[in-house]
Amino acid sequence: MTAGDPLSRTPVSANSLALAALEWMADYTARAGAPATGRIARAQIALMSGSTEVGRRLASWPDTAMEDALALRLAGGLHHLVLTGTDRRLAPVYAGEIVDQNEVDALVGAIVADHDARLLPWLDGPPQTNEAGRSASIMAALLWLSERMGPRFELNELGASAGINTMLDRFRFDLGGTTTGPLASPMQIAPEWKGPPPPSARIDIVGIRGCDRAPVDLADPAQALRLKSYVWPEMTERMARIDAAIALARMQRPRLDRAEACDWVGARLASPQPADTTRVFFHSIVWQYLPEATREQITRGIEAMGVQATTSRRLAWIRLETNRQTFRHELSVRFWPGDGEALVLGTAHAHGAWVEWFAA
Numbered sequence: 001m002t003a004g005d006p007l008s009r010t011p012v013s014a015n016s017l018a019l020a021a022l023e024w025m026a027d028y029t030a031r032a033g034a035p036a037t038g039r040i041a042r043a044q045i046a047l048m049s050g051s052t053e054v055g056r057r058l059a060s061w062p063d064t065a066m067e068d069a070l071a072l073r074l075a076g077g078l079h080h081l082v083l084t085g086t087d088r089r090l091a092p093v094y095a096g097e098i099v100d101q102n103e104v105d106a107l108v109g110a111i112v113a114d115h116d117a118r119l120l121p122w123l124d125g126p127p128q129t130n131e132a133g134r135s136a137s138i139m140a141a142l143l144w145l146s147e148r149m150g151p152r153f154e155l156n157e158l159g160a161s162a163g164i165n166t167m168l169d170r171f172r173f174d175l176g177g178t179t180t181g182p183l184a185s186p187m188q189i190a191p192e193w194k195g196p197p198p199p200s201a202r203i204d205i206v207g208i209r210g211c212d213r214a215p216v217d218l219a220d221p222a223q224a225l226r227l228k229s230y231v232w233p234e235m236t237e238r239m240a241r242i243d244a245a246i247a248l249a250r251m252q253r254p255r256l257d258r259a260e261a262c263d264w265v266g267a268r269l270a271s272p273q274p275a276d277t278t279r280v281f282f283h284s285i286v287w288q289y290l291p292e293a294t295r296e297q298i299t300r301g302i303e304a305m306g307v308q309a310t311t312s313r314r315l316a317w318i319r320l321e322t323n324r325q326t327f328r329h330e331l332s333v334r335f336w337p338g339d340g341e342a343l344v345l346g347t348a349h350a351h352g353a354w355v356e357w358f359a360a
Contacts, residue, residue, distance in 0.1 A: 018058060019045060021065035025072065032350070034232040036094050039101055040078060041071035043108035050109060052116045057123050069127055072230065077122030078111065080229035086118075087111055094233040126289075127230040128216065130161035132241040133352020134284040134320055135168040136191045137331045139203075140175050141318045141345055144359055145278065146201035149314050149335060152277045153205050156268050158261045158298075159286030160210025162218045162227055163254030164245040169205040170252075176357065186244040192354035195346070206277055209255040211264040218249035238351055261290060262297040269305045273313045278335075284320040285329065285350065306336035320348060331355075 022045050030038030047055035054074065061070055081087040082094065089107055092098045098107070112119055142153060157166050172185040176193030178200045218224045228242045257264060265281065273279050281302060287295060302317055309315040316335040319342075323330050331346045346357040 017063045018061040018065040036234045037232040039104040043105045046105045072127040076230040077119045130164040135165045137320045137348045140198040143198040143201045149278045151202040151204045154279045155208040157210035158283040162216035163256045166210040166254040194356040211257045211259045215256040262294045278314040280316045282318040287321045309336035
């Protein structure tokens, strides 16, 4: 019998689960077009049998290593050393000049030994990412809604992180040939488009803001660099989008509230809504990280307000979230007045590299 067999008397150790999580992330990142990040994830396995504090922490990780994205925590810290110029020994790995896993293992081991105390705090919290590419799906859903509910939207983002996607009114989009947004924007979003394009409709965003438990201030160079550290370095388009977002935030900060998601949604639902607008709540790859009680409270609040929606003050809920059965990232929308049933408009790459559009 295997350790995973329900009849087995042999428990699966936290160490084994941490090892499995590191191996899984190494394979996943390599398949996702980030082979160097995969090698660095795999190199962390050797640390678990070493003498560093980082290695001991990895080896003693609880059984939540997979959902904690364990490998990406330390990967962010190692990338930060390169970005700050503190230690650039991994730069050739990121550039694809060093690909031998044994050599990468040795490099990571030496760097962690030299910067053990500095790297240890990177294990304290999850990787905080904020991907502008996901806004392609959100904008496509807004174009779809505009044809049905009118062009005026008040946007509210849950789990906004640095608020990059709360600046989508300043992005230029090319969505399968449907274009919208300012031509000269430094943020040009043009994913590979599969299926018919979304409708060409007017979009008038009358307000946009977001919330996060620990919002990142992109105008602060140190915070911006930390966020950038979590981007997989060989994904050059993503790195360029982070730089464009930082430039936009320095021109005008996104409007971010430090708040728990359920409290913030309740406050936003209770706030006055301008006439002839659709109040939209949206989020991308956030829902899975919220406690079940929080998810239920948010759902009850939005559904209760949906019952009260009118043709003048409308309500919609756009989600780009992982289907936990298929692991596909599904774009869905609910809206009121209407039956409030969730409609899947398409699927998308986790970082917005492509969008597959279903809606006619």
